Amino acid sequence: MIFEKNVPIRLSDGTVLRANVFRPDDGVPAPVLMTHGPYGKDAHFEDAFKPQWDELKRLYPGIDTEGSSGRYLRWEVADPERWIPWGYAIVVVDSRGAGESPGKLWAWSPQETDDYAECIEWAGTQEWSNGKVGLLGISYYAMNQWQVAARRPAHLAAICPWEGASDLYRDASHHGGIFGNFFFEYWFPKQILSVQNGNSGSPYIDRETGGTSTGTALDEDTLRGNRVDVIEEFRSHPLIDGWYDARTAKLADIEVPVLSAGNWGGMGLHLRGNVQGFMGAGSRQKWLQMHGGTHWESFYLPEYVQLQKRFFDRFLKGESNGWDAQPPVMLEVRHPDRFEQRSEHEWPIARTQWTRMYLDAGRRALAPEPLGAIAFATYRAPGRGVEFLSAPMEAQTEFTGPVALVLWVRSSTEDMDLFVTLRAYDPEGREVLFRGATDPQVPIAQGWLRASHRKTDPQRSRPGQPFHTHTEVEPLTPGEDYRLEIEVWPTSIVLPRGYRLALRIDAQDFEREGAAGPRKGSGPFLHTDPQDRRPDVFRGENTILAGGRYDSHLLLPLIPPAGHRRG
The missing domain is CATH 3.40.50.1820 (Alpha/Beta hydrolase fold, catalytic domain)
Structure with a gap:
């Protein structure tokens, strides 16, 4: 050398x-x-x-x-x-x-x-x-x-961008605004x-x-x-403007082959951008690989280095090594105790069955059908909020893809910050935890939204992924009701029979109960800047409304078992 x-x-x-x-x-x-x-x-x-x-x-x-x-x-x-x-x-x-x-x-x-x-x-x-x-x-x-x-x-x-944001605002500096x-x-x-x-x-x-x-x-x-x-x-x-436009890639202009690798546990920086980069790139030849583990291990482990090598051997050396036959989506599907490799041909997965779980604010539950009676759940902001728990899974159930939450809210102030976390529990009530990119114990998925940034672009929104413009601030009127659509970053989880899914909504960054040390479930990606979250605006009472005319629900990407393809 x-x-x-x-x-x-x-x-x-x-x-x-x-x-x-x-x-x-x-x-x-x-x-x-x-x-x-x-x-x-x-x-x-x-x-x-x-x-x-x-x-x-x-x-x-x-x-x-x-x-x-x-x-x-x-x-x-x-x-x-x-x-x-x-x-x-x-x-x-x-x-x-x-x-x-x-x-x-x-x-x-x-x-x-x-x-x-x-x-x-x-x-x-x-x-x-x-x-x-x-x-x-x-x-x-x-x-x-x-x-x-x-x-x-x-x-x-x-190019092979490994765990890196493609939208400087949405993926990196301002989560949900x-x-x-x-x-x-x-x-x-x-x-x-x-x-x-x-x-x-x-x-x-x-x-x-x-x-x-x-x-x-x-x-x-x-x-x-x-x-x-x-x-x-x-x-x-604080909003997307010309400064951000000059620093965020025009993905559609990319034409070279792309291998984009993201981390299921990369909430906060190393997940959404790889999925969006893959979807948005104008390249005719592009691949998405999704894995777990720490932020740095996969890049250096031999099997991933060989994946990188096969990709570059094809496009930098011109070798006929079979890469062209590689399905465009390579997933490590996440189970509570392991990952299983599977190939797909598109993202989101075409056979996805979009499934709603409705919030029951009275029982703090996730229900398969909407409730007729209206109920409320109120909590103080900033602070911990409420958690909604599903019934035990009747059979092994997989959710792989983007996730969205429709939420009716009311605030005592002019704005509210929503921190959304998906969790899972085994039949004994123990939480299912994973080694994340930068946190030793992460939940299944996270999402964020500042209510004044609720405006979406219908032309760019997709099932499971509302697209927020972040170009203007629309303050809340205290005491009035608002319907929000919240993007939860993509996930993959296979829940065995008897396991439960939980939805947590807080007015602060998610912290695991009893967690010690600097990493408590959200890694270093916290949102406590007093200049951004002024007490006179974000200190008050938040209320979640569900049932009747309030169609608060979680939209999940259910993958039917009969359609599984092994890679």
């Missing part, structure tokens, strides 16, 4: 970005797998994210002993030692203002996307390149794939500012040089002047 460190990539405006290039030493032009972003190309996975590294080592002890020394493993980036023997080149670029690349750091900006497109063209024209560039990476390195692929750079041949804490509490200070170009105080050491990998040291005033505070940008744009 040839390893070239800090290779210069000169952009059209004269800025020079720095890249690490790993390539075969046989002299044969190779297809390129690229990542470009602000996380720092020289900070080892173990150094920058030790708790996650320790968990990955527990799940996959051979990650740095079987076929790789692990020396070049970086957070959310492919391992060069595994890909170079297969005839690929790996290019990891510090984006403008990050790591060794000077300039103004401006995450998710149109400038960053322009830079990425230029880097793709650079890689496609090097003498060691075969002219085909693929994109492969997790989270940020997945999100910006959607953005740059829509620009259609000439040498881009395929509610501003999230994750980016300003965790992401911006830890993952971005720590590796800003010129930050001599970076805690991460380059194992090759023994020093920091953030270029020439700059003073604090210069550092502040060399970055745009994207958190303040989020705050300044």
Whole structure:
């Protein structure tokens, strides 16, 4: 393997970005797998994210002993030692203002996307390149794939966004219109500012040089002047406007082959966008893969790396390896104790039987038929709300697909935030829990909606997925009744006979009863910003109305057992 460190990539405006290039030493032009972003190309996975590294080592002890020394493993980036023997080149670029690349750091900006497109063209024209560039990476390195692929750079041949949002507003910054804490509490200070170009105080050491990998040291005033505070940008744009439009991919413009991989337990960032990206991409050749487990394990486990390899072998090397016969939807269907692989030919699944469970506010139950009598359930906001429990399943029952909740509400104030959680319980009343992307024990599904953002676009809404415009605020009149449609992120669960489904509605982020530690069921994706959730607006009484003229119900994607196909 040839390893070239800090290779210069000169952009059209004269800025020079720095890249690490790993390539075969046989002299044969190779297809390129690229990542470009602000996380720092020289900070080892173990150094920058030790708790996650320790968990990955527990799940996959051979990650740095079987076929790789692990020396070049970086957070959310492919391992060069595994890909170079297969005839690929790996290019990891510090984006403008990050790591060794000077300039103004401006995450998710149109400038960053322009830079990425230029880097793709650079890689496609090097003498060691075969002219085909693929994109492969997790989270940020997945999100910006959607953005740059829509620009259609000439040498881009395929993308594989692994667990990454495709809609910056709905998937990431504002869930249902509610501003999230994750980016300003965790992401911006830890993952971005720590590796800003010129930050001599970076805690991460380059194992090759023994020093920091953030270029020439700059003073604090210069550092502040060399970055745009994207958190303040989020705050300044509480609705979808031109700022968001410029930063959200035009999915229909994507034309290269796509392998989109999402996580059932990725509520808050790493689920909805992969499904929506797959559905919205204009590509004729596109595939969706849905799995469970932690946010990082699947990307590195051998069976998933082989899936990535088969995809790129087909579209970057032109190999006839049978990939074209691969059904477009690859699911790991979730059971309480396991996952079962199954292939489908579309999403949502064509044989879905859309099934309603009606809220019984009096008995706190989910009923198969609407109730004639009107009942109410009232709770304080912010705070815990109410839970509705189904009868035991009479037979094994599968729900796989998007989910929606129709809810009639009344508030004592001008607005209300709704936090919706789907849970499951075994016959003994124990909750069914799963290892999520970023939380050790997640529920089946989650959804959110700010009532003043209730407006939907009928042309873009689908069964199980109301599409909210988020372009205007419609305050509530205290004491009046409103019908809301709430999007719950996609899910997959097979409930054995005797198990129950539960719907929880809260006025705060879901927290599991008795949970300890920083992760209590919603991971780091919380919504407690006092600027966004002002007490004078969101402190009061929320009321749920059901029965009679109030058709409050949960819409579920029931998959009939007779139609199961095994992949």
